[in-house]
Amino acid sequence: MEATFFQNNIALIVAAAASGGILLWQLLRRPRHxxxxxxxxxxxxxxxxxxxxxxxxxxxxxxxxxxxxxxxxxxxxxxxxxxxxxxxxxxxxxxxxxxxxxxxxxxxxxxxxxxxxxxxxxxxxxxxxxxxxxxxx
Structure with a gap:
């Protein structure tokens, strides 16, 4: 059943992972001071x-x-x-x-x-x- 959820929602999962990655990249890119x-x-x-x-x-x-x-x-x-x-x-x-x-x-x-x-x-x-x-x- 879990595999079906991932297969049915792969586009949403990829979009969520990509947006999270972009947010993390911007946070790490900014000088910390x-x-x-x-x-x-x-x-x-x-x-x-x-x-x-x-x-x-x-x-x-x-x-x-x-x-x-x-x-x-x-x-x-x-x-x-x-x-x-x-x-x-x-x-x-x-x-x-x-x-x-x-x-x-x-x-x-x-x-x-x-x-x-x-x-x-x-x-x-x-x-x-x-x-x-x-x-x-």
Whole structure:
């Protein structure tokens, strides 16, 4: 009887297995430290997370997340002492869309004992598209 069920429903079984495989592939494909805007906002508002913007100075000046700390990615290692007090807090790293400079910067932070480092998937452009606050200076 069981064999008949499988034979009669083979198309449904194959479709279910394929869709499950696609979902699993997308989950595994995404870098494990990347987060979306909703999670970022929760970390910032409820977990006292630090927003660390690692873009260049002109990019930061053109618009950044309120209360973010700006340290360009290429200066991060020499300015680590500025971040010591945030070692046990979540850090949400912001980069320019299309140029993920947070990967290397995140590795630097993790190698120096920062346990909760996250990259905003899509960078500052995703933040803007979500109509979340931006300040210019």
């Amino acid at each position: 990347e987060i979306g805007t909703m999670v970022a906002v929760q970390l910032i508002n409820y977990k006292d997370g630090l927003v660390l913007d690692v873009r260049e100075g002109s990019e930061y000046a053109s618009g950044h997340i309120p209360n973010s700390k700006h340290i360009p990615a290429d200066k991060l290692e020499e300015r680590l002492s500025e971040l010591e007090k945030f070692k046990d807090r979540p850090i949400v790293m912001i980069h320019r869309s299309g140029v993920n400079t947070t990967g290397k910067a995140g590795s630097i932070l993790r190698s120096h004992g920062f346990a909760h480092v996250h990259d905003l998937a899509g960078g500052i452009d995703v933040w803007r598209q979500a109509n979340l606050p931006i300040v210019k200076k």
